[in-house]
Amino acid sequence: MARTLPKTDVLIIGGGWTGLTAAYELAHAGQRCVVLERGKKRHTATSFSAPEEHDELKYAHRYSHMMDVKKETLTIRNNRDQQALPMRRLGSFLPGSGLGGAGIHWNGQLWRPLPSDLQMRSHYEERYGKDFIGPDVSVQDWGVTYEELEPHLDFFERICGTAGVAGNLGGEARPGGNVFEGPRSADYPNPPMQQPISNTLFGEAAARMGLNPFPMPSANVTKAYVNPYGAQLHPCTYCGFCERFGCGYYAKADPIICVYDRIKDHENFEIRFDAQVLRIEKSEDGKTATGAVYLDENGEEVFQPADTICMNAYALWNVHLMLVSGLGKPYDPKTRTGVVGRNYAYQTVAGVDAFFDDSVKTDPYMGAGALGVVIDDYNGDNFDHSDLGFVGGGYIACKQYHGRPIGYQPVPEGTPKWGAEWKQAVRENYNHHADLVVHGSSVSTPENYLDLDPTWTDAYGRPLLRMTFDFPENDRKMSDYVMQRAMEVAREMDNVTSVSGTNLAAVDKHYDIVPYQTTHNVGGAVIGTDPETSVVNRYGQMWDHHNVFVFGACLFPQNLGYNPTGPLMGLAYWTLEHMKRDYLPNPGPLMDA
């Protein structure tokens, strides 16, 4: 029997970007907030300093900042006919653990969704006809519009001191920015990053082809900057240790310096580390949640009652916690009913390698997580899909985010995988490579979903989350199409001697959890306006339990052709605004089911 603690106003599960932000905003609104973080306390200054942090083996390849899959993991299969097996090592995606969560080891690529992305189904049906989206694609509208999210997207960009060039300022086109983006209420708070030679040559080639290159929006800060919470950020040194590393330079916006340091001493704020939440408890009538049972740092079961619960874990673990707690109705693919676990989607990634002759030296060790030049011409519905047979798209970026000795060994197609010839090729090409990526969207389908595994359990005796996923046909076609466009730009670049492409979602390949692809898992607890097809209403509030609010990428009804942090933080501030303004003064459902 768990020991019961005194009740708090708000219980926040997870101490990453969304959890700490929820605590900041709600504590300032007079709510006593308790944050439960399963990992350790750590701090940007004391935990992520170079030179120790620049240990590529320890952090990039042995995942020292990431979650421990010996305690919690998931099982994976490509389709319902297979037996799912546990993921015993991290690979395809890298969820975080500890203060700041995955917000510590992100790259800092900070995007907004396109206005049409948020109304995906109605937009495509309107432009291409009712039958354009096939029956095996379950994409839907988000229930919240770009105009509604814009102030919140803008605010988070200022929290991060984002560097970039506005392409659409209040409806007015701006040279050098993303011409496809929705109208912005303000320019980026900092000027764009300085681009290295490979990215510059990519941008020049794209411009010659009539495409629209612009610098990638970056939370690697370019000037000394104070954010709206009073956090001070420093300029980026282009050290090349962003993704998979913390930034001891205070140059990559992270949840510790940007949010935690500004709330940690507030009287309404408390955070408990080594606090592993096991389940959320419900009231007798099942209409509300009453609190959460967790293991404290001594391994003792504790029940923390609360009036309001915020679910701020990583996308997959929010869904898992709902399923093991009996929150919401689980999705059943046979009947295609239920919602929790429905519309899980991944990201469709393809890469293009271009190699220069000796006259172009790229200096790849000078890098940053969001150091890139991008074209958005083939993202979302920025191009005509009439005859293409798919929906969605992706951005094409030429980026230079690291030149680390273990992980960065680019060689042209046809080079042997090992031996003297391979070593020779690494020596010859290390300093002459352009790294292009197609960062594609992923549609949701009735057969890609999350549920509880019937066989395997975690270290706490709970059934593991089971992922049933393979790349949808739609995304295979999309990824191949956009990769071909990326190769055309690569061939147009000056001094390029060879170009090759790798599509991880190629027609003959199945999703494989081993090679790293992207940590952008989305969906499973999606946002919407219909309780038959969404777990939460358009304010992030659970339809079935009005005092539970859900945050993060699990809300996305399908995946965008962008990195998720910007969109999910826009949603977080949107939800928090409605909690403060509408819910807390008068708790109850914010929408009629």
Next chain:
Amino acid sequence: MTFRTVLTTCSALAVLGISAGFIHAQNYEAAPGISTMEQRLQDDVLRFNATVNTEVDDDVLELGRLVAMGGSEAGDSGMACITCHGGDGAGDGSGAFPRLAGQAGWYTYKQLKDYASGDRQNRVMSGIAKKLTEEEMEAVAAYYATISAPYTPPLGDVDGMTLQWGGQLGAVGSAERGVPACVNCHGPSGLGNPPSVPYLAGQYASYMAHQLQMWKEGKRDNDVNNVMSAIAKKMTSKDIEAVSAYYNRVRPTQPLPPETSPLLEPSTAPTQ
């Protein structure tokens, strides 16, 4: 205002130095010969440290040595480098002038460029730098990067708590004040990160503290990554004193010869 501060600090320290008896007269003998320097350039690490925009060869080192000893070809600068920084780059022992021996070559070269352009302000150094040609700047920077010099004992007494705080700031920074650790950029033990980031280990505390103060006040702002002003602004005077005193006492580590390692001498270990 800036100049007066500099001069006051310098003269005060000079007095301190004299009373402590550490100032020694400069002489040409302290400077190594070209053959010694060429020998040292065979070491890859040292060669990288000496990097400037042109290839460093014996002609460059010879020119650098001439500039260090006799000032610029154009003359009129008033003094040669050795007057204050020593032929061996150890400074004059007063702590008013920075140690240059073994400093990253490109860093020193950039400082000379910035003194000449006014991006770094110092009445004495600006006058000198303006007389130097591009080649002379590179050569003298490469010269000082290539040589080594003994360390002068630190001036004045510092309490243990201050040193400990300085060491902590250097190694892990301050989460409370948002100060990143020095080692982030200045390398393990503050040994520098050539070509653009200077070493701190063994640098004079009074010089380093004064520079941090100038960064804090916005009077110096010429670092390549443009990070020092933001960091220094978060530091208190105590932080600056502590970190400067600490690095003044850090030395590049030399591996202990096996016979002096306590681990290998059980006979001298405590018996309990």
